[in-house]
Amino acid sequence: MPFEQSHPIRSIADIRRLEAIPLEEAVTAVSTYDIFAESARAFGDRPALTFLQTGNPDDEPIRWSYRELFEKITATANLFHGLGIGPDDAVAALLPACLEYHLVLWGGEAAGRVQPLNPLLDLDKLASLIETAGSKILVAYGAPEDADYWQKAMALRSRIDGLKVLRVAPHDEERPPEHQGDGDFQAGLRDQPSDRLVSGRTIAPQDIAAYFHTGGTTGAPKLAMHTHGNQVFTAWASVQLQGQTRDDVSINAYPLFHVAGVLPASLTALSAGVETIIPTTTLLRNPDVRANYWRIVEKYGATSLSAVPTVLAALANVPTDGADISSIRYCRTGAAPLAPELAARFETLFGLHVHESLGMTEMAGITSIRPPGVRGPAGCVGFPIPYSKMRVVAIDADGGPTDRDVGPGEAGMFLFKAPNVFPGFLNEEETRKAFTSDGWLVTGDVGWVDKDGRIHLTGRAKDLIIRSGHNIDPKVIEDALESHPAVQLSAAVGAPDAYAGELPVAFAVLMPGAGAVNEDELLDWTRGNVDEPPARPKSVTILPAMPTTNVGKIFKPELRRLAAERTVRELLAEAGADGAKANANLSAGGKLSVAVTLPAAMEAEKKEAIVARLTPLPIPYSIA
Structure with a gap:
């Protein structure tokens, strides 16, 4: 049967009712291919995927039914099988949001393993990921307006021995151009059977389905393995907590190289008969x-809205202009903490209460969800998924977990065991770091659990600001700053300090048309709304835009770089080092360093004074 909610989830007791049924009876699908086979049988000609070719809602979309989708997935698996892909082989994808991405994802998992790639990574990282996974085929987009995809694909083909590259053409292409690839993806599907897997493969729950890279923005990406069982469970658990049905329509604005877009968004919807809208190849960009x-x-009568907080902040600036949005029954966010002011603004403007979820690549995209009908403050990410075990433990000085469980309502780091916890990374050393010695997944997420069993997320352990041994939650500062009516987004980080180790500083992006507001005013406001004296920020800096990752999360390493650079420049100014320059840098591993350039004519005595000021800083520096 397709996945459907057993009963509405409104309390932790409802979760326990689900768990009274043995897991193997509750979740009967074995593989992601099983999910699509059953959805095709149950939903047939109902729309599964709707691709918007433009951002104009009046333009004609391209629609695939559930039956068409399953047939195309089967043909794709057969295409890959014919090109030598077996259960232990991988197919990589370098694609924007498009219908064909779903074929590569699910057809790749039916034939072997799939490896979604972030197109914003540089060639060295992409090559390293492909070689580590041993991917034999790369499926890449070949549209002239998105030439970077194809250029990177061709560069990778020349660097990696034996890599075959298949080209995906845009839907409006009239005549395929000549190219140096190894074939056209869509053309290759035409002669493939679509009613059976030619390989005759029987997929087991423990078979590896995918390699998702995690990290990699400031260091070497790590490849996380997902089993079919992991991914199937995420889809089932998400349906149980959210209650999607064939009557729902969802707009998926998450990129499909990211676990959130693939599993909690796409596979969940497609396992329950939901129509999924893909809003152009570039989504909300x-x-x-x-x-x-x-x-x-x-x-399209969308019944749910799901996006990261930075996207919600952007949508909050878009007026409805009379559009009827009453079809939306559920609004959810995740990937980063939600500011209370943004949640309140969204509800005031659109009448939509924003529910939150928590997820990570190492748990196949979902850890907890606040279901429809369960209201809560910003930061409340709902109930842990069914059949999971959770601990909340104290954090050590290095930001890691201890063996001490904290008391009720006390903040700590979450540890998990669950059916969707991944088997590990391809690198065994990274796998050891991901788990405690007794097998608990170390999430790095910090928060607490209330008396109703709901998880409240405050941030990431690595984002804590440590001032003279005092742990400061940056969200305390961010909430205070975002309570100012002129502030749209904010982020707090630690700036290096010679005596305290770190001092809290904040950055803000203003509302459009906010008018005259200065940094001193925002600093006074924030300090006045932060109760803990050590957490009151040293400065507030107004930015034109917040640095973000490709999935819309605020990129705090860049803010730490800006904070470090400002600190050193202030020290140079205090030392009277006229003409001196300071540039902070992030290494490939995310480590900060500062390069200082002094005027050639500067007296030796003044240089020594500058060195004396810089040496106590807890970051490496160089002087030229």
Whole structure:
């Protein structure tokens, strides 16, 4: 049967009712291919995927039914099998948001293993990921307007021996151009059987389905393995907590190289008969999609909205202009803590209460969800998924977990065991770091559990600001700063300090048309709204835009770099080092360093004074 909610989830007791049924009876699908086979049987000609070719809701979309999707997935698996892909082989994807991405994902898992790639990574990292996974085929986009995909694919083909590259053409292409790849993906599907797997493969739950890279923005990406059982369970658990049905329509604005877009968003919806809207190849980075978002909701009758907080902040600036958005029954966010002010603004503007979830690549995308009908403050990410075990433990001085469980309501780090916890990374050393000695997954997420069994997330252990041994939660500062009516987004980080180790500093992006507001005013406001004296920030810096990752999370390493650079420049100014320059840098491993350039004519005595000021800083520096 397709996945459907057993009963509405409104309390931790409802979770326990689910767990009264043995897991093997509750979740009967064995593989992701099973999910699509059953969805095709149950939902047939109902729309599964709807691709918007433009951001204009009046333009004609491309729709695939559940039956078509399953047939194309089967043909894709057969294409890969014919090119030598077996259960232990991998297919990599370098694609924007498009219908074909789903074929590569699920057809790749039916034939072997799939490896989604972040197209924003540089060639060295992409090559390293492909070689580590041993991917034999790369499927890449070949549209002229997105030439970077194809250029990278061709560069990778020349660097990696034996790598075959298949080209995905845009839907509006009239005549395929000549190219140096190894074939056209869509053309290759035409002669493949679509009613059976030619390989005759029987997929087991423990078979590896995918390699997802995690990290990699500041260091070497790590490849996390997912089993079919991991991914199937995530889809089932998400349906149980959210209650999707064939009557729902969802807009998936998450990129499909990211676990959130693939599993909690796509596979969950497609296991329950939901129609999933793909809003152009560039999703909400498309200005037309953003401008017309509420009209798209009205046109397709979207019943749910899901996006990271930075995207919600952008949508909050888009007026509905009379669009009827009453079809939306559920609004959810994740990937980063939600600011209370943003949650309140969204509810005031659109009448939508924002529910939160918690997830990570190492748990196949989902850890906890706040279900429809369960209201809560910002930071409340709901109930742990069914059949999971959770501990909340104290954090050591290095930001790691201890063996001490904290008391009720006390903040600590979450540890998990669950059916969707991944078997590990391809690198055994990284796998050892991911688990405690007795097998608990170390999430790095910090928060507490209330009397109703709901998880409240405050941040990441690595984001804690440590001032003279005092742990400061940056969210305390961010909530205070975002309570100012002129502030749209904020982030707090630690700036290096010679005596305290770190001092809290904050960055802010203003609301459009915020008017005259300065950094001193925001600093006074924030300090006045932070109760703990050690947590009161030293400075507030206004930025034109917040640095973000490709999935919309605020990129705090860049803010730490800016904070370090400002600290050193202030020290140079205090020392009277006229003409001196300071540039902070992030290494490939995410480590900070500062390069200081002094005027050649500077007296030796003044140089010594500058060295004396810089030496106590807890970051490496160089002087030229």
